[in-house]
Amino acid sequence: KAGVTQTPRYLIKTRGQQVTLSCSPISGHRSVSWYQQTPGQGLQFLFEYFSETQRNKGNFPGRFSGRQFSNSRSEMNVSTLELGDSALYLCASRGVLYGYTFGSGTRLTVV
Amino acid sequence: QQQVKQSPQSLIVQKGGIPIINCAYENTAFDYFPWYQQFPGKGPALLIAIRPDVSEKKEGRFTISFNKSAKQFSLHIMDSQPGDSATYFCAASLLSRSARQLTFGSGTQLTVLP
Numbered sequence: 001k002a003g004v005t006q007t008p009r010y011l012i013k014t015r016g017q018q019v020t021l022s023c024s025p026i027s028g029h030r031s032v033s034w035y036q037q038t039p040g041q042g043l044q045f046l047f048e049y050f051s052e053t054q055r056n057k058g059n060f061p062g063r064f065s066g067r068q069f070s071n072s073r074s075e076m077n078v079s080t081l082e083l084g085d086s087a088l089y090l091c092a093s094r095g096v097l098y099g100y101t102f103g104s105g106t107r108l109t110v111v
Numbered sequence: 112q113q114q115v116k117q118s119p120q121s122l123i124v125q126k127g128g129i130p131i132i133n134c135a136y137e138n139t140a141f142d143y144f145p146w147y148q149q150f151p152g153k154g155p156a157l158l159i160a161i162r163p164d165v166s167e168k169k170e171g172r173f174t175i176s177f178n179k180s181a182k183q184f185s186l187h188i189m190d191s192q193p194g195d196s197a198t199y200f201c202a203a204s205l206l207s208r209s210a211r212q213l214t215f216g217s218g219t220q221l222t223v224l225p
Contacts, residue, residue, distance in 0.1 A: 004154075033212065043155070043200065043215040055210035090154050092213075098143045098204065100213060102154035 002027065004093050004103035012109045018079040021106045025072050025093030032074040033100065034066060037088040046089075049074055081110045115203050117216025124191055125224050132186045132219045134201035139182070141203035145213070146175065146186045149198045158199075159186070191223045 005024040013019050025032050034046040045058040049068035066076040072093075078085055086109050092100040116135045124130045134144075142163060147155035161168045161175045161184065168175045172189040188195055201216040 006154075031211075035213075042217050043213075045212045045214070048210050048212060050210070056207065056212055058212070092154075094211070098211070099145065099157050099160065101157065102147075104152070104154045 004091055004101050006089075006091050006103035006106050008106060009104065010107045010109075012111060013081050015081055015083060015110055017081050018077060019081060019108060021076045021078075021089055021091075021108070023074045023076070023091030023093075023103060025074070025091070026095070026101055029093035029095045029101075030072055031094040032068055032072060033092045033094070034074070034076050035090045035092065035102075036060075037090055037105070038086075043090070046076070078108075083110050086110045115201060115214050115216045117201050117219060119219060120217070121220045121222070123222045123224065126191065126193060128191050128223070130188050130191055130195075130221055130223070132199055132201065132221075133183065134185065134203075134216050135181075135183045136203050137182065138203070138205065140205045140207075141214075142206070143204040143211075144175070144177065144184050145202050145204070146173070147200045147202060147215075149200065149218075155200055188221075191221075193223045193225050196221055196223050 007022045031050045033048040037043045048056040052068045063079045068074045088105040090105045092102045094100050122130050145160035146158045148158045149155040159170045159173045174187040177184045199219045202213040
């Protein structure tokens with residue numbers, strides 16, 4: 001079955017702009033999580049959605065938000081971009097078992 | 112208490128060697144311990160995982176050893192190959208408020224020389 005699809009793969013934005021990233025989970029998976037990966041901080045949890053509800057949120061400012069649609073697709077939004085938001089943003093979906101499947105990520109560069 | 116400490120940061124072995132990557136955790140509520148492999152430009156891919164009621168799990172050339180009393184677990188790669196060169200992350204997960212999240216170690220960059 002198809003894996004986790006993230007779009008776009010690469011994105012360049014200017015400081016102060018906002019950005020929306022998209023994630024389509026594996027068919028049948030209702031849980032979608034987002035992670036930020038940077039060389040300095042590693043992989044950090046942003047938030048998790050299940051059946052359109054945010055169930056858990058990591059330690060990130062309110063500029064980071066997300067949502068999940070009825071078809072389990074999820075979007076993540078970052079407003080008022082800062083240089084430090086440059087990172088690889090990863091989406092992971094999970095079915096009824098414990099394992100998470102990650103997408104290839106969206107590489108965001110803020111200039 | 113949510114941290115997972117991983118070592119070493121980097122590792123170089125010869126082909127056929129057995130690299131070992133170690134992780135330690137503090138929170139005894141963690142109940143799922145996966146290892147992920149990540150190649151440049153790709154997302155992490157689940158390699159193998161273990162629950163704390165098991166001391167060892169093997170899948171192909173990959174083995175997890177789990178020491179619950181010491182709160183440590185490690186990944187062994189038997190007969191390592193140049194194609195195993197990647198970054199490896201340990202992680203731990205727990206159920207909190209009906210939700211799960213992964214807490215990752217800092218990663219180990221493995222290089223297997225031909």
